[in-house]
Amino acid sequence: MSHVQPSALEMASNPLVSIKPIDRALASHRIVQTGLLLTLVWKWTFFVASNQVYHNIPLRDSFFPVWLQSAWTAQLIYLAAVTAVGVSLVTKRNGVRRVCAAAALMCTTILCIHQASYNDMTFVTAWWTCLWTLWFVFHIDDVDQSRVLRRASFLSRSIISVILLGGASGKWTAEYWSGEVFYDIYFVDRDYWVFNLLRENFETEQLRSISMWYSRKVVLVETIAGLGLWALPPRIAAATAIVLLASIALLSNFLLFSVLFALIGLAAVGLFVPRSTEGAV
């Protein structure tokens, strides 16, 4: 980190000076790996049960290569991804971090195209976070740490912006503007505190109206954040993204944290950019 070492006289006169400053780059790496690990294990019990289903009810489909239909492939690759991220979180050797980052990226790539996991957005957000990590571990020791953190933050909020934009553009259609899709997916029978509360207190027609405004809120928030988050200053973008991403899960589906923890970790990188250098990239 580019900071001036305190002199012996300063350290003698002020004991606080001797406290080692936080290694912002390492802290950023560990926050992101923590988010990534939480993303991968958040639905652990579901994945364990799923694995039994895939072994018990194989589904042969000529669209997928045979090895990408295998329950064993999904199981072993998933465990390898968790291991790689876990090791990357705790190791002190950057060479090991690089190997882990490459391994985790490879594993999440496979999970994104495996028959058993292609549809789970958990692995898409994990893949983008692994890609960011692979870039970051090749810069974590660079001399100009402020520059690395500014770039890391810009990259992370750009990734989050594009992921939100991808969600938004697929909702720019009448069925979302009317609330029809969210009504059927969430409001009819989803067992979650928000929707249980609404069902207990409102009639069907009122629920349809609430669903419409809920849906429009989601479309607008994803659109605005997708188009603008990347352009915000690092700390403001970080705080905005963390609140936004957490609120998506809290107001719709607790399991969505499996998709969002990785992005919340990525967003937090912006909080580590030194205040004095926020403007530059």
Next chain:
Amino acid sequence: MQTRHRDKNPRFGQQRDYGMIGIMTLLVLIAAWVLLMPLVPAIAGVTLRRFHLRSNSFVSWAVQFPIPAMYNFANRYEVHPATDSSDPDSNEPVDSDADELVVGERLINHFPVRIFTFADGRHYYLREGEDRWLTVRSSYRGQTLESRFHADPDEAGDGYVLRRLDPPESH
């Protein structure tokens, strides 16, 4: 912490960061793709076929995986069970107008074929080892793609074979 002088370049002051350039290029391309999707029906069509596992090849489907598509499109599905009157050798679903035969007719967030491929749907609909037919229909700004699938029990009793009743890249 270890430090190195790897990023100094006498000509440019800083070495070009090809990793960052590569990732930003990918992000810009994906942003352009998703922003054009509502304007270019062909892009929406490619994505609809991606959702239905009906791209013209596995490779052309797989390369789209980094494109985020959370809760995209209005995706409907129906699952039809086998009945005593259905021909077990048929690849056609039973009478789809008979409401009492419909196991599910709901909307789903994305990749609707996951009703058969993903764990919860696979367990719910396929655990009994009976024939099942799935119809999925995805709509986006006036464009609709419908696809039909037959989960055919494996003769050796080892799970199912998923048969597509529509060719790839057709509407």
